Amino acid sequence: MQRYFTCKGTKLFNNSSFIIGKIFVNSVKPKKFLGQHFLTDLSVASRIADTVDACPELPVLEVGPGMGVLTQYILKKGREFKVVEIDFDSVPYLHEHFPELGDNIIEGDFLQMDLQQVFGGRPFVLTGNYPYNISSQIFFKMVENKALIPCCTGMIQKEVAERMAAEPGSKTYGVLSVLIQAWYDVEYLFTVHENVFNPPPKVKSAVIRLTRNGKQDLGCDEQLFRRIVKTVFTMRRKMMRNGMKQILGKDSPMLADPIFTKRPEQLSVQDYIDLTNRVEAELNRQKQ
8 A cells, every 4th residue: 555645735745756635655756858847836736727717618638747736626627628648657647546537548649649539529728737848849739730729728938938928029039939829819827936846947937828819811821831930030130031042042032122131030920921922922923
């Protein structure tokens, strides 16, 4: 039988072992290669769980539940709820300590999942204390499945959250900002300090909420839109002209347009949409 110690505080520590209201000996140990930093502050976990209430009618998918510090609060909401966990230690732990989840514990890699299969093709809320090493990839997958994910919440590195919420002209405005803001309204909710994790990360974290902005179509070639954004931001400190030569060709007369004297971070999402349409027309002209 597993021994445990009850703990009434909000920060739960016992070397490397902890769980929500109880601390178990030989609990799941955080794995560096999975980017795991287990949240140990119950008040923060409760606040993160409440962010899913923005879309109260939808089922919820939690990515990387670990030992369930966030899971326990979402369960209390009585929502249709599933979790996906890649950690081979965490999966049996979740089965043992959260039997009410039953078959709703998915063992696997979120990045490799067919999200159409999770809730039978129905939209859902995506949430979690996201692994730091794949957080950007998670959000790019979200954008690819935007029709299924009208609301996304959770905790990520503060730096990534700031990039997602950044406005044009900001030093943190970049590829992630443009590609996400094209489809989602971004809210930076609150900052989380390092000392409420096991192990403590080297950076601060932040909780965000993304809500679909209602756009069903950008009004441009979306593949070309992504290509332009990614290309120009590889040279973010130089004028747009430098990156656009790779797309338009160095001899294109369009490169003389004043917009290409700007830097990539100076253009809004709508500017990039408008530019994509103009570039598409120029590329078609070149083919003639």
